Amino acid sequence: MSTLNNQTEQVKEISGVNPLKCMKCGKCSASCPSFNEMDIKPHQFVSYVQNEDIEALVNSKSLWKCLSCFACVERCPRDVKPGKLIDAARQIVIRQKGQDYLSPNEIPELLDPEIPQQLLVSAFRRYRR
Amino acid sequence: MQRIGVFVCHCGTNIAATVDVAKVAEMALNEQGVVHAEDYQYMCSEAGQAKIQAAIKEKNLTGIVVCSCSPRMHETTFREAAERAGLNPYMVEIANIREHCSWIHKDVEEATKKAVILMRAAVAKVNLNAPLKPGESRVTKRALVIGGGIAGIQTALDIADAGYKVDIVEKTPSIGGRMSQLDKTFPTLDCSACILTPKMVEVNKHENVTIYTYSEVEKVSGFVGDFTVDIRKKARSVDMDKCTGCGVCQEKCPSKKTLSEFNRGLNTRSAIYTPFAQAIPNVPVIDRDSCMKFQTGKCGVCSKVCQAGAIDYEQQDEIITEKYGAIVVATGFDMIKLDNYDEYAYSQSPDVITSLELERVMNAAGPTKGHLERLSDGKAPKEMVFIQCVGSRCSDDRGKSYCSKICCMYTAKHAMLIRDKYPDVNVTVFYIDVRTPGKNFDEFYRRAVEDYGVNYIKGQVGKVIPQPDGKLLVRGVDLIDNKQILKEADMVVLAAAIEPNPDVRKIATMLTASIDTNNFLTEAHAKLRPVESPTAGIFLSGVCQGPKDIPETVSQAGAAAVKAIGLLAKDKLMTNPCTAHSDELMCNGCSQCANVCPYGAISYEVKEINDHGVRETRRVAVVNNALCQGCGACTVTCPSGAMDLQGFSNRQILAEVDAICR
Numbered sequence: 001m002s003t004l005n006n007q008t009e010q011v012k013e014i015s016g017v018n019p020l021k022c023m024k025c026g027k028c029s030a031s032c033p034s035f036n037e038m039d040i041k042p043h044q045f046v047s048y049v050q051n052e053d054i055e056a057l058v059n060s061k062s063l064w065k066c067l068s069c070f071a072c073v074e075r076c077p078r079d080v081k082p083g084k085l086i087d088a089a090r091q092i093v094i095r096q097k098g099q100d101y102l103s104p105n106e107i108p109e110l111l112d113p114e115i116p117q118q119l120l121v122s123a124f125r126r127y128r129r
Numbered sequence: 130m131q132r133i134g135v136f137v138c139h140c141g142t143n144i145a146a147t148v149d150v151a152k153v154a155e156m157a158l159n160e161q162g163v164v165h166a167e168d169y170q171y172m173c174s175e176a177g178q179a180k181i182q183a184a185i186k187e188k189n190l191t192g193i194v195v196c197s198c199s200p201r202m203h204e205t206t207f208r209e210a211a212e213r214a215g216l217n218p219y220m221v222e223i224a225n226i227r228e229h230c231s232w233i234h235k236d237v238e239e240a241t242k243k244a245v246i247l248m249r250a251a252v253a254k255v256n257l258n259a260p261l262k263p264g265e266s267r268v269t270k271r272a273l274v275i276g277g278g279i280a281g282i283q284t285a286l287d288i289a290d291a292g293y294k295v296d297i298v299e300k301t302p303s304i305g306g307r308m309s310q311l312d313k314t315f316p317t318l319d320c321s322a323c324i325l326t327p328k329m330v331e332v333n334k335h336e337n338v339t340i341y342t343y344s345e346v347e348k349v350s351g352f353v354g355d356f357t358v359d360i361r362k363k364a365r366s367v368d369m370d371k372c373t374g375c376g377v378c379q380e381k382c383p384s385k386k387t388l389s390e391f392n393r394g395l396n397t398r399s400a401i402y403t404p405f406a407q408a409i410p411n412v413p414v415i416d417r418d419s420c421m422k423f424q425t426g427k428c429g430v431c432s433k434v435c436q437a438g439a440i441d442y443e444q445q446d447e448i449i450t451e452k453y454g455a456i457v458v459a460t461g462f463d464m465i466k467l468d469n470y471d472e473y474a475y476s477q478s479p480d481v482i483t484s485l486e487l488e489r490v491m492n493a494a495g496p497t498k499g500h501l502e503r504l505s506d507g508k509a510p511k512e513m514v515f516i517q518c519v520g521s522r523c524s525d526d527r528g529k530s531y532c533s534k535i536c537c538m539y540t541a542k543h544a545m546l547i548r549d550k551y552p553d554v555n556v557t558v559f560y561i562d563v564r565t566p567g568k569n570f571d572e573f574y575r576r577a578v579e580d581y582g583v584n585y586i587k588g589q590v591g592k593v594i595p596q597p598d599g600k601l602l603v604r605g606v607d608l609i610d611n612k613q614i615l616k617e618a619d620m621v622v623l624a625a626a627i628e629p630n631p632d633v634r635k636i637a638t639m640l641t642a643s644i645d646t647n648n649f650l651t652e653a654h655a656k657l658r659p660v661e662s663p664t665a666g667i668f669l670s671g672v673c674q675g676p677k678d679i680p681e682t683v684s685q686a687g688a689a690a691v692k693a694i695g696l697l698a699k700d701k702l703m704t705n706p707c708t709a710h711s712d713e714l715m716c717n718g719c720s721q722c723a724n725v726c727p728y729g730a731i732s733y734e735v736k737e738i739n740d741h742g743v744r745e746t747r748r749v750a751v752v753n754n755a756l757c758q759g760c761g762a763c764t765v766t767c768p769s770g771a772m773d774l775q776g777f778s779n780r781q782i783l784a785e786v787d788a789i790c791r
């Protein structure tokens with residue numbers, strides 16, 4: 001339990017998000033272009049963090065389907081920034097892999113026609129030093 | 130040498146749970162002048178007051194300190210108790226050990242220490258107190274109401290019915306406010322004009338009411354009971370006494386391209402206009418910015434066609450100066466601007482409208498004569514989407530933090546009315562919560578769902594995308610089904626947040642009335658004095674104080690009237706004796722105090738002064754005690770230390786500071 005708790009704190013710290021500000025309006029999910037590809041929806045990112053279930057976020061499809069377009073961050077009326085939560089969960093996964101966040105050699109393996117181009121670009125921007 | 134009594138209140142456990150009250154009383158006995166100290170469960174109770182009175186008499190006390198709640202709660206109680214025991218009420222000081230101490234601290238030892246310090250400061254001050262005697266001021270038996278919406282109208286009617294004179298100042302050419310723009314009203318769905326116009330007529334006919342429309346308050350001076358107000362009556366360019374209200378001028382006026390304020394810019398009006406058919410007064414005004422005669426010198430058509438000879442291009446603004454005992458603010462609200470919400474395409478498509486615009490569209494006198502149609506192509510809509518909470522309940526910097534309170538109900542009203550009149554139109558409402566507390570309100574909303582088949586979806590809309598074919602693609606979410614929804618709509622209606630009329634800032638400054646961070650006027654006490662401003666003699670009516678529907682506005686308007694009547698019914702008011710006075714010998718006539726006085730209470734006299742045997746003519750400051758409100762701005766400004774406040778002298782304040790730092 002304590003490691004889970006730890007992960008929750010990590011997600012909050014990395015993202016700078018206070019999940020308690022969410023009023024569950026769903027505007028984030030209404031704005032998300034990848035909504036249909038996701039198993040856990042953007043407004044649920046917030047409740048998963050509230051419930052300290054980072055494990056589920058880490059293992060979700062959403063982790064890789066989020067485009068980091070930050071439409072949800074832009075439109076959230078409560079300034080919650082749900083996109084930053086999934087981003088933080090992603091960072092935790094990447095950090096567990098060590099310093100090499102993403103190497104170009106891994107790309108062909110990851111390539112899958114389903115993955116949006118923007119995700120790769122965004123991943124490169126974020127996970128390469 | 131004073132003989133001081135200190136009384137420490139437990140306030141049940143409010144104070145006693147955090148502050149060692151017995152210790153505070155015990156410590157008091159060490160202070161200069163203290164000859165009596167005790168603690169008691171409820172000092173404000175009859176028994177508590179009796180203890181104070183008994184001690185005053187038995188121990189010949191010359192001053193007392195009550196360590197209790199904020200002076201805003203019980204200063205008057207204790208002053209009156211002291212007075213009944215023969216002590217001058219200004220020999221009473223309160224040490225606030227509740228709001229300033231027990232309520233905000235947890236640690237008993239620390240809190241007790243602080244309570245002792247607060248007690249000490251108050252004792253130090255009483256040591257220097259002197260008896261003061263309040264003066265008297267007169268009450269002008271006339272009230273001013275600023276704003277002629279339903280709130281202002283109701284307040285004016287109630288004051289007038291009680292037998293007092295009332296003037297209404299309304300900025301626009303007619304009274305009526307937002308309610309005159311509404312089509313039908315929840316929860317009973319009666320026509321807004323049908324219930325509003327009888328009130329407008331009644332207030333217009335009332336012998337005690339004078340209405341100044343197309344007018345604004347320009348200057349306010351004076352104080353409770355005796356305000357002097359300058360009202361600017363803008364030139365109407367039409368003689369109110371001659372005009373018969375026939376309307377020929379408006380028909381014939383060739384300048385017809387100005388956006389109609391009344392119809393929220395959805396259609397145009399002529400340069401000479403009455404905002405709506407039932408306007409009161411039914412006398413048009415010439416909008417000089419759009420009138421060709423005023424802009425180019427050529428035209429004068431209205432003057433030629435007016436049979437009554439009422440058009441007067443030479444008319445000037447008029448300043449009316451009047452005295453009032455009480456002022457009621459009723460300046461109402463507007464919808465927020467939607468510039469920050471481009472995701473809803475308000476500025477991109479004429480078919481995305483606000484709820485207030487929809488009221489005009491549904492109204493028989495509106496831009497579409499009451500037909501529900503798209504403003505882009507005049508086609509009847511088949512799919513309508515309503516979005517609630519646009520710009521309300523936001524903690525980002527785009528919107529308002531509060532719930533606008535009326536939009537859940539009016540959206541249910543709009544949805545229901547549309548389904549009733551156009552059963553083939555599908556209506557979808559996206560909501561975060563449906564907030565419908567109020568008598569018969571939730572039943573009303575449920576009727577929209579159950580009897581009228583309005584499709585309520587729990588979730589927000591993320592984006593409205595105008596399509597090449599003129600449709601509006603709405604992307605929202607259904608949080609119950611956890612599905613994103615894509616819907617083609619013909620019209621989208623935004624329940625935009627409401628905000629106080631921006632003018633209120635100016636008005637509040639003139640009245641020295643306070644406003645909150647959202648520009649709503651602040652009440653003197655959120656629970657116990659909800660219709661009074663903290664500034665004496667200023668009362669609050671309607672949405673200028675906070676979001677309200679009509680029933681709530683009318684109740685509050687009546688309450689504000691009662692408070693104003695209570696004031697007007699008095700012949701004299703006791704004035705605060707804690708006013709400023711200047712020491713002639715020290716004053717150097719620099720004028721700094723007069724510059725900072727918000728009440729204009731300071732003037733200068735050239736006087737012959739005997740300064741230690743030297744006779745000199747000097748310019749010195751003189752305070753008008755009737756005008757001075759004791760704010761103390763002058764005393765801290767005076768560079769020579771000549772200005773001082775009775776009851777709060779520099780010596781007293783410094784003694785308090787010393788006691789705290791001891």
Ligand SMILES: Cc1cc2nc3c(=O)[nH]c(=O)nc-3n(C[C@H](O)[C@H](O)[C@H](O)COP(=O)(O)OP(=O)(O)OC[C@H]3O[C@@H](n4cnc5c(N)ncnc54)[C@H](O)[C@@H]3O)c2cc1C
Nearest residue numbers: 276278279280300306307314315460461462671672678679
């Ligand atoms: C779309 C919509 C639908 C609504 N539907 C309903 C409904 O169905 N039922 C219901 O109960 N409520 C409804 N309401 C709420 C209702 O409109 C308000 O409760 C009511 O109008 C408040 O009245 P008021 O007098 O406080 O403010 P207002 O109606 O805004 O009146 C204020 C007046 O003060 C004037 N004024 C402003 N500043 C100055 C100044 N500086 N000097 C002089 N005059 C000034 C304004 O011109 C205006 O005439 C609705 C509101 C909206 C927006």
Ligand code: SF4
Nearest residue numbers: 022023025026028076
């Ligand atoms: S938009 Fe913001 S407030 Fe609304 S559900 Fe998403 S995170 Fe919560």
Ligand code: SF4
Nearest residue numbers: 032066067070072083
């Ligand atoms: S940042 Fe991710 S979760 Fe947020 S809207 Fe974009 S794709 Fe969706």
Ligand code: SF4
Nearest residue numbers: 382420421428429431
């Ligand atoms: S003078 Fe001005 S108001 Fe009169 S008819 Fe001409 S344009 Fe209209």
Ligand code: SF4
Nearest residue numbers: 518521532533536537
């Ligand atoms: S009244 Fe309803 S629609 Fe309006 S802000 Fe409050 S919750 Fe939202």
